[in-house]
């Protein structure tokens with residue numbers, strides 16, 4: 051039975067002493083040993099792989115790290131334990147029509163005898179009890195996948211006053227007097243436990259005049275960064291006080307990015323040497339910037355040390371600390387939610403200032419495409435739609451289309467329904483969404499939109515649009531958040547539009563695929579990794595599942611949406627084949643669950 055190398059007694063020092071310091075142990079697995087010269091640019095040609103490994107080619111021109119030696123490369127390959135596919139250093143493909151991002155990986159064999167892990171997810175959101183965006187769905191789906199693979203999974207959340215308590219079972223107090231250090235004193239907290247669809251969840255409730263989580267909504271307050279800096283501290287203080295020593299702490303986004311900082315600065319010296327931290331970044335646009343007050347609040351004194359560019363100091367604003375940057379520096383592994391986005395962020399200017407930090411830490415950085423929870427999002431068993439259907443009984447979809455029209459008072463005609471579901475955020479390509487509404491209506495289609503924004507100006511714009519189109523029998527804009535309605539739209543629409551400016555992964559296209567609703571997407575981030583154009587793709591025909599455009603402009607959008615509408619009318623049998631391809635695409639948590647376990651194994655051994 052393989053148990054892996056012995057655990058080191060202390061976690062590796064997470065902070066490099068200077069920006070150029072390479073890791074002690076190289077983790078690249080794309081290997082060029084033909085020449086044996088570490089200074090020679092890696093050509094991406096001659097690769098030596100461990101048996102059974104599937105490695106991609108190293109991007110041409112990538113230079114070896116100063117401390118990497120051929121022997122190191124061989125060693126890394128021989129261990130065969132590295133999730134190379136997850137490392138962007140080896141994830142850039144040759145320019146190709148489609149980025150499989152070549153995702154060279156994994157060599158990391160499935161471990162039939164992998165010991166079960168104790169994994170704690172620390173998160174600001176989880177569906178369905180506290181959901182603002184896709185992060186909530188990811189925590190919900192990944193937790194279950196890890197649990198059904200035999201691991202013990204617990205989740206720690208803030209006890210918001212607006213949690214969906216109807217989804218929490220057996221909620222009860224489990225830790226009454228948790229005192230969490232804050233400024234020069236401590237805040238008294240109570241910890242509750244409850245089951246959310248069988249997931250084991252702890253909820254932290256602070257009692258202080260700040261009323262951190264009793265404000266009626268999850269985000270949108272001037273002290274948001276302090277609120278989550280506090281939550282992160284409270285979560286790890288709880289683990290410590292409760293004597294929990296998870297193998298892995300998995301945190302999410304800037305809100306919980308301080309967890310590894312606290313772990314290595316405060317709790318490891320106290321003896322909490324066991325856990326390793328994986329940080330998943332769902333969106334680099336939000337990083338949690340704050341001034342020096344954070345240091346006093348959180349107990350991270352020593353401004354010279356923390357206000358340092360190698361630790362928490364923001365790369366762009368010299369007076370700001372950056373929580374997400376701290377997470378990248380201190381976590382044992384950092385993922386983002388698709389390989390393409392991982393590359394875009396690190397190398398193509400989409401890192402919102404974090405590019406140099408990601409370069410410094412590239413050896414512990416990579417992308418894993420999100421999964422979809424097919425227990426929740428599956429037309430064969432979905433009780434929130436009137437008629438269940440599947441790839442072998444696809445006609446049921448048309449009953450849902452009728453039901454959707456009925457619910458939204460749309461005309462019952464021969465037209466296809468194009469839908470958009472999402473946060474009304476500039477990220478989502480709102481100019482193109484707006485244009486698509488008119489384009490669809492002019493081209494014999496119907497349009498349905500479900501979305502909302504915390505920004506009142508954006509909401510007002512869409513309300514204006516809604517009033518303008520109010521009399522159209524072919525258009526309905528629903529401004530608000532409505533999960534029930536979203537199920538019916540996924541089931542009843544023919545096409546799902548995702549014209550994002552940038553998209554770390556995107557869940558709407560993945561859910562749409564499952565419901566046989568053809569995605570029309572822009573080729574960015576996770577959209578490019580998951581949707582393959584019907585007419586212009588290097589993929590085999592049976593893997594093509596949607597329409598893709600490149601340029602963020604009206605012409606680009608029309609090139610894809612126009613083809614989708616034309617196919618619907620002129621080649622209905624082709625459109626139906628495309629629907630079947632879409633429904634057969636597997637974007638369950640199966641593969642990403644395995645990827646995360648590989649990452650966990652990888653960091654546990656270091």
Ligand SMILES: Nc1ncnc2c1ncn2[C@@H]1O[C@H](COP(=O)(O)OP(=O)(O)O[C@H]2O[C@H](CO)[C@@H](O)[C@H](O)[C@H]2O)[C@@H](O)[C@H]1O
Pocket residue numbers: 182183184185187188332333387420471472473500501502530531532533536553554555556557558561576
């Ligand atoms: N008004 C509404 N009513 C009902 N349901 C609604 C809704 N608006 C959105 N939803 C639902 O919320 C989810 C949003 O998923 P996205 O991938 O768009 O996430 P988001 O951009 O928030 O998050 C970030 O994190 C996720 C997860 O990692 C990444 O996929 C994404 O690219 C990144 O921007 C979908 O399941 C959608 O159906």
